[in-house]
Amino acid sequence: MLQPKSEAELADLLAAAQHPVAIRGGGTRPIGRAAAGEVLSTVALTGVTLYEPGALTLVAQAGTPVAEIEATLAAENQRLPFEPMDHRALLGTEGTPTIGGVVAGNVSGPRRIQAGAARDSLIGVRFVDGAGTVIKNGGRVMKNVTGYDLVKLMAGSYGTLGVLSEVSFKLLPEVEASACLILEGLDDARAIAALARALASPYEVTGAAHIPNRGGTSRSMIRLEGFSKSVAYRADALRALLADFAAVEVITDTATVRQIWKDQRDVTAFAGQSGDVWRISCKPSDGSGLAAKIKGDIIYDWGGGLIWAMVPEGYDLRASLGAFAGHATLIRASEGTRARIPTFHPEPAPLAALSEGLRRKFDPKGILNTGLMATAMPAA
Amino acid sequence: MEMPKPNPAILAKRARIISRLREVLPFDAVIDDPHETRAYECDALTAYRCPPLAAVLPQSTAEVSEVLRICHEEGVPVVPRGSGTSLAGGALPTADSVILGVARLTAVLETDYDNRFIRVQTGRTNLSVTGAVEENDFFYAPDPSSQLACAIAGNIGMNSGGAHCLKYGVTTNNLLGVTMVMMDGTVVEIGGAHLDAGGLDLLGVICGSEGQLGVVTEATLRILRKPEGARPVLMGFDSNEVAGECVSAIIKAGVLPVAIEFMDRPCIEATEAFAKAGYPMCEALLIVEVEGSEAEIREQLDVILAIAKRHNPVELREAADSDQAARIWLGRKSAFGAMGQINDYMCLDGTIPVSSLPYVLRRIGEMSKEYGLGVANVFHAGDGNMHPLILFDANKPGDLELCEAFGADILKLCVEVGGCLTGEHGVGIEKRDLMLTQYSPSDLEAQLWVKDVFDPKWLLNPAKVFPLSVTETRRDQAA
Numbered sequence: 001m002l003q004p005k006s007e008a009e010l011a012d013l014l015a016a017a018q019h020p021v022a023i024r025g026g027g028t029r030p031i032g033r034a035a036a037g038e039v040l041s042t043v044a045l046t047g048v049t050l051y052e053p054g055a056l057t058l059v060a061q062a063g064t065p066v067a068e069i070e071a072t073l074a075a076e077n078q079r080l081p082f083e084p085m086d087h088r089a090l091l092g093t094e095g096t097p098t099i100g101g102v103v104a105g106n107v108s109g110p111r112r113i114q115a116g117a118a119r120d121s122l123i124g125v126r127f128v129d130g131a132g133t134v135i136k137n138g139g140r141v142m143k144n145v146t147g148y149d150l151v152k153l154m155a156g157s158y159g160t161l162g163v164l165s166e167v168s169f170k171l172l173p174e175v176e177a178s179a180c181l182i183l184e185g186l187d188d189a190r191a192i193a194a195l196a197r198a199l200a201s202p203y204e205v206t207g208a209a210h211i212p213n214r215g216g217t218s219r220s221m222i223r224l225e226g227f228s229k230s231v232a233y234r235a236d237a238l239r240a241l242l243a244d245f246a247a248v249e250v251i252t253d254t255a256t257v258r259q260i261w262k263d264q265r266d267v268t269a270f271a272g273q274s275g276d277v278w279r280i281s282c283k284p285s286d287g288s289g290l291a292a293k294i295k296g297d298i299i300y301d302w303g304g305g306l307i308w309a310m311v312p313e314g315y316d317l318r319a320s321l322g323a324f325a326g327h328a329t330l331i332r333a334s335e336g337t338r339a340r341i342p343t344f345h346p347e348p349a350p351l352a353a354l355s356e357g358l359r360r361k362f363d364p365k366g367i368l369n370t371g372l373m374a375t376a377m378p379a380a
Numbered sequence: 381m382e383m384p385k386p387n388p389a390i391l392a393k394r395a396r397i398i399s400r401l402r403e404v405l406p407f408d409a410v411i412d413d414p415h416e417t418r419a420y421e422c423d424a425l426t427a428y429r430c431p432p433l434a435a436v437l438p439q440s441t442a443e444v445s446e447v448l449r450i451c452h453e454e455g456v457p458v459v460p461r462g463s464g465t466s467l468a469g470g471a472l473p474t475a476d477s478v479i480l481g482v483a484r485l486t487a488v489l490e491t492d493y494d495n496r497f498i499r500v501q502t503g504r505t506n507l508s509v510t511g512a513v514e515e516n517d518f519f520y521a522p523d524p525s526s527q528l529a530c531a532i533a534g535n536i537g538m539n540s541g542g543a544h545c546l547k548y549g550v551t552t553n554n555l556l557g558v559t560m561v562m563m564d565g566t567v568v569e570i571g572g573a574h575l576d577a578g579g580l581d582l583l584g585v586i587c588g589s590e591g592q593l594g595v596v597t598e599a600t601l602r603i604l605r606k607p608e609g610a611r612p613v614l615m616g617f618d619s620n621e622v623a624g625e626c627v628s629a630i631i632k633a634g635v636l637p638v639a640i641e642f643m644d645r646p647c648i649e650a651t652e653a654f655a656k657a658g659y660p661m662c663e664a665l666l667i668v669e670v671e672g673s674e675a676e677i678r679e680q681l682d683v684i685l686a687i688a689k690r691h692n693p694v695e696l697r698e699a700a701d702s703d704q705a706a707r708i709w710l711g712r713k714s715a716f717g718a719m720g721q722i723n724d725y726m727c728l729d730g731t732i733p734v735s736s737l738p739y740v741l742r743r744i745g746e747m748s749k750e751y752g753l754g755v756a757n758v759f760h761a762g763d764g765n766m767h768p769l770i771l772f773d774a775n776k777p778g779d780l781e782l783c784e785a786f787g788a789d790i791l792k793l794c795v796e797v798g799g800c801l802t803g804e805h806g807v808g809i810e811k812r813d814l815m816l817t818q819y820s821p822s823d824l825e826a827q828l829w830v831k832d833v834f835d836p837k838w839l840l841n842p843a844k845v846f847p848l849s850v851t852e853t854r855r856d857q858a859a
Contacts, residue, residue, distance in 0.1 A: 106577075119581060153582075227680070327578025
C-alpha cells in the first residue's frame with residue numbers, strides 16, 4: 001500500500017506512477033466498481049491545519065478522521081452543516097472515515113435539504129492530479145468567485161480527477177435544542193405531502209423523513225433545531241399545521257432526537273441484512289410513485305427526494321424505474337452485481353462526453369480510480 | 381485593460397455572418413446598425429468600451445442554439461450578456477465578437493411550491509423571480525444589490541451573492557439545474573428538481589464560469605418560504621477593530637444573523653449627507669438582521685444586544701417597527717448612490733477571513749493616504765466580503781490608472797491575508813491580470829482544461845477571467 005506522508009510525496013508518487021492506483025481514505029465507503037491497481041491511501045495526511053471559530057472556517061488534511069474534526073468543532077460548539085453519513089453500519093465496513101472520503105463522495109445527511117450538501121459547505125481544496133501536479137482551488141473564505149469553481153467539481157468525483165490533499169469548509173454553530181415531530185400511519189403519498197407542507201412552512205425544518213414500515217406501521221419524522229424557545233414555538237406551529245394529516249407526537253429529549261436522526265442518516269435499518277441497497281435522488285413529489293415500482297424495502301429522506309431502497313441481490317432497480325428525472329446509485333452490492341450493473345447513473349451522451357473529457361485532462365495517464373465511476377460496463 | 385486585437389478575417393466577413401444570423405432570427409433580433417450596437421459597447425464597468433460586430437437577442441433556447449451553431453462554424457467569438465450590470469467587465473465585447481443577449485428570455489416556465497422550485501428563462505431579473513412567487517410568501521434567496529436589473533443568466537455566470545449569504549448561501553447553493561447551449565449549438569440539461577449530481581458535478585463548475593462554458597437559457601432555482609418576520613439592529617462603535625471583534629463574537633455565540641453589514645466613517649458621512657437616515661457619526665457601524673417569529677427575533681436579538689453591549693457601543697438601536705427598520709436599512713442601501721454623488725468610484729470586491737478585518741481596514745486607510753485617493757468601506761462583514769469604494773475623478777488625467785493601481789494593491793492585500801480577489805462580482809477583465817497573485821500557473825492551467833473541454837475552440841467570452849498572456853495560444857489556435 002502506498003501511503004504518502006505529505007502532499008509533496010503524494011505528488012512525486014503520482015508523477016512517477018505508470019500503473020493505475022486505487023485511492024482510499026479510511027476505506028469505509030467502497031462505492032463504485034473496485035478500481036484496479038495498488039492502493040494509495042491518504043491516511044498519513046492528517047491534521048486540522050486551521051480552525052477559526054469566529055470566522056466559521058476549518059481547513060484539514062484529507063486523511064483527517066471525521067471524528068477528529070467533529071470533536072474539534074464540538075469543543076467550540078460548532079459543526080459541519082451537512083451532517084455527513086457514516087457508511088460503516090450500512091456497508092458492513094470497518095475503519096476510520098476520513099474527511100477526504102466525505103468530500104470525494106459528496107457525502108451528506110438529512111440536513112442536506114436545509115443546509116446543503118458537502119459540496120455546498122466546501123470552500124477550498126488542494127489536490128494532486130493524475131500527472132502529479134499540485135492544484136489548489138477556492139480557499140478559506142466563504143464567498144469566492146475567483147476563477148472556475150473546481151471545488152464543486154472535486155466534490156463527488158470519487159478520486160477520478162485527483163487525489164485530495166487538503167479541504168476547507170464553512171461551518172455552522174451547533175444548536176441549543178432540537179425536536180422531532182412524529183406522525184404515524186400515513187401512506188407514502190400522504191406522508192410526502194405532509195413533509196412538503198412542513199418544508200414549505202417558515203419553520204425551518206432540518207430533517208424530513210418517512211419510514212413506510214416500522215414495526216407494522218409507518219412513521220414520518222420532521223426535525224427542528226435552534227434555540228430552545230424557538231424550537232418549542234415551531235413545534236407547536238407545525239403540530240397545528242399538520243393536524244389534518246395525523247396526530248403529531250413531539251419528542252424533545254435531545255439524546256433521543258439525536259439517535260433518531262443518526263439512524264436515519266446512516267440508514268441503520270438496512271444494516272446487517274442481505275440485499276442490495278440503492279440510493280435514488282428525485283423530485284420529492286415523484287418519490288412515492290417511483291418507490292411503488294420497486295420490489296423491496298424503502299426509506300425516504302429529504303422530504304421524499306431521497307429514496308433508500310433495499311432490494312433482492314442482483315435486482316436491476318434502474319431498469320424497473322425506467323426513465324425519470326433524477327439518478328439512482330448502487331450503494332451496496334456484491335462484486336458480481338457491481339460487475340453487471342453500473343454503480344452510477346448513465347448520463348446523456350453530451351454530458352458523458354464532458355465528464356470523460358474532464359477526466360482525460362485531469363488524469364492524462366488514466367491511473368486515478370480507473371473505471372470507478374464508469375456508467376457503461378467494460379467489454380467482457 | 382488590454383483586449384485582444386480583433387481578427388481581421390472575421391471583420392472581413394461581417395456581412396456574411398450577419399446575413400446568416402438573420403436567416404435564423406427575426407429581423408429585429410439581429411442588431412448591426414453601428415448606432416445601435418453602441419448600446420452593447422460596455423456593461424457597468426463603463427471605463428472600457430468597444431461596440432461588438434453585432435448583437436443578437438434570441439427568444440428561445442432553439443434560437444440560441446442556431447446562433448451558436450453559426451458562430452461556431454464561422455469561428456466568431458460570442459460574448460453572452462445578461463442585463464449588462466457586471467462591475468467586472470464580464471459582458472465587454474471585442475469588435476470581432478457577437479453579443480448574445482438573453483434579455484428576451486424572461487418567461488416563468490414552472491412554479492412548484494410542493495417541491496420548492498421555480499424554473500425560469502434566464503433573462504428574467506433576479507427580483508422578478510421573487511416577484512413571481514411572493515404572492516405565495518416564497519422568495520429566491522440570492523439578492524445582489526443590482527437585483528432590480530440584473531438577470532439570472534448573469535447571476536449564474538458570476539455566481540452572485542448578496543447581503544443574505546451568511547444564512548442562505550450564494551447562487552451556486554440555490555441553483556438546482558440548467559438548460560445550457562454549448563458553443564457548437566448542442567443543448568444540454570443538467571440537474572433539475574432533484575438534488576445533487578449523479579456523476580461529476582458539472583452544474584457546480586458551470587455556475588461562476590462567467591459565460592465561458594456555455595449559454596444558460598433556463599434555470600431551476602430553489603425557492604424558500606419567507607420567514608415570519610425580520611428585524612435589524614444598528615450598532616455604532618468608536619473603532620473598526622472593536623466592530624470587527626463584535627462580528628466575530630456574534631458568530632461565535634451561535635446566532636446566525638441573515639445579514640451583518642459594516643460601514644466605516646467615510647461611508648457613514650457620505651450616506652448621511654445623501655440619505656439622511658439618522659446614522660450616528662462614529663468610526664464603524666454594523667447593521668445586524670435576524671429573522672423568525674416575534675419570539676424568535678427577541679431571543680436572537682437579546683443574545684446579540686448583550687454581546688454588543690460588552691463592546692462599548694456608542695449607539696445601539698433596535699427597530700421598533702417597520703418604519704424604523706426601513707430607516708436602518710436606508711443608509712446602507714443608498715451607500716453606493718451616495719458615493720456616486722460625491723465622486724466617481726471604483727467598487728472592489730475582495731473577500732478576507734473575518735479575523736483579518738481590523739488589520740485590512742487599517743492597511744487600506746494607510747494606502748489611501750499614500751495614493752492620495754479617498755476610500756469608503758461598506759460590506760458584508762459576516763462573510764468577509766469587502767466592498768472598498770475608491771474615489772477618483774474620471775476627468776482628471778491619470779486618476780483612473782492611479783485608482784486601478786490602488787485597487788490592485790487592496791486585492792493583493794486580500795489574497796495576502798488568506799482571502800481572494802472577488803467574492804461575488806466575478807473576474808471579468810477587471811481582475812484578470814491579478815489571477816496569478818492568487819493562483820499558480822498550474823492552478824490556472826487546471827481551470828483552462830475545463831474550458832478546453834466545454835469550448836475547445838475558445839470562442840465563448842474568450843478574453844475574460846484569465847490573463848491574456850496565459851490564454852493566448854489557445855485563443856490564437858481558435859482564430
